[in-house]
Amino acid sequence: xxxxxxxxxxxxxxxxxxxxxxxxxxxxxxxxxxxxxxxxxxxxxxxxxxxxxxxxxxxxxxxxxxxxxxxxxxxxxxxxxxxxxxxxxxxxxxxxxxxxxxxxxxxxxxxxxxxxxxxxxxxxxxxxxxxxxxxxxxxxxxxxxxxxxxxxxxxxxxxxxxxxxxxxxxxxxxxxxxxxxxxxxxxxxxxxxxxxxxxxxxxxxxxxxxxxxxxxxxxxxxxxxxxxxxxxxxxxxxxxxxxxxxxxxxxxxxxxxxxxxxxxxxxxxxxxxxxxxxxxxxxxxxxxxxxxxxxxxxxxxxxxxxxxxxxx
Numbered sequence: 001x002x003x004x005x006x007x008x009x010x011x012x013x014x015x016x017x018x019x020x021x022x023x024x025x026x027x028x029x030x031x032x033x034x035x036x037x038x039x040x041x042x043x044x045x046x047x048x049x050x051x052x053x054x055x056x057x058x059x060x061x062x063x064x065x066x067x068x069x070x071x072x073x074x075x076x077x078x079x080x081x082x083x084x085x086x087x088x089x090x091x092x093x094x095x096x097x098x099x100x101x102x103x104x105x106x107x108x109x110x111x112x113x114x115x116x117x118x119x120x121x122x123x124x125x126x127x128x129x130x131x132x133x134x135x136x137x138x139x140x141x142x143x144x145x146x147x148x149x150x151x152x153x154x155x156x157x158x159x160x161x162x163x164x165x166x167x168x169x170x171x172x173x174x175x176x177x178x179x180x181x182x183x184x185x186x187x188x189x190x191x192x193x194x195x196x197x198x199x200x201x202x203x204x205x206x207x208x209x210x211x212x213x214x215x216x217x218x219x220x221x222x223x224x225x226x227x228x229x230x231x232x233x234x235x236x237x238x239x240x241x242x243x244x245x246x247x248x249x250x251x252x253x254x255x256x257x258x259x260x261x262x263x264x265x266x267x268x269x270x271x272x273x274x275x276x277x278x279x280x281x282x283x284x285x286x287x288x289x290x291x292x293x294x295x296x297x298x299x300x301x302x303x304x305x306x307x308x309x310x311x312x
Contacts, residue, residue, distance in 0.1 A: 055084030089272030146214035212243025
């Protein structure tokens with residue numbers, strides 16, 4: 001058996017030999033310095049850049065292959081996901097970015113025929129060994145289109161908190177009161193940069209908010225569960241430039257408290273918000289490194305062509 005092949009669920013003949021990418025860095029969870037790219041979106045009121053926080057590894061992707069049916073769409077990818085930095089996944093449509101992102105909290109499993117080989121760990125534990133609802137509270141996802149629930153602003157955020165403290169097996173915990181939930185709801189809205197805009201309207205329908213506000217509400221709902229990792233799938237693609245700038249500043253600020261992975265087709269956005277960037281092409285990880293290296297001095301010809309606009 002080819003030693004470069006992953007341990008698949010079943011033997012599948014690949015269309016071509018896989019390209020093996022060496023795992024980045026040394027895998028240590030020790031605190032290290034992060035790279036701060038000039039031009040990053042400011043995160044304070046004076047328009048100045050805040051110092052980059054220390055980083056600590058929370059997840060590790062090791063030799064991951066992902067397939068739908070008999071087609072491998074992600075091939076032998078290894079990456080760290082660290083608190084204190086934003087990891088940007090870039091590449092043309094069909095490169096496997098979103099599939100890889102969705103695999104980090106096992107959302108790929110809801111697709112019939114989806115399989116995974118390799119390891120994905122959260123704080124050293126294989127995610128397949130973590131109860132799926134618990135995993136998705138710890139690794140939360142915000143989708144491309146804002147998807148607030150058809151209920152009030154308050155209840156959208158409180159929903160995540162009530163789910164966390166709701167029914168567990170045959171035992172139901174006492175339903176938490178509005179007063180009990182209010183501090184956590186306000187905190188999540190503040191962290192998402194939305195509270196000042198909606199403070200007097202928490203009982204108003206969430207669907208009346210603007211698109212940018214709805215997306216920040218979805219981020220607040222994700223943050224309410226206290227995740228360790230936040231997954232963002234093209235979170236600004238449906239938004240206007242002003243809302244996009246607001247969310248980009250929010251992303252940069254949140255990296256101090258939560259590990260963030262963002263999929264984006266907008267290379268300028270990746271330059272503004274990402275500390276490290278992974279460029280994927282046809283399911284392969286072509287290059288991974290600090291944002292400044294990927295955009296200013298890429299090692300691989302395919303990366304250079306993509307970031308220069310030659311394809312994609």
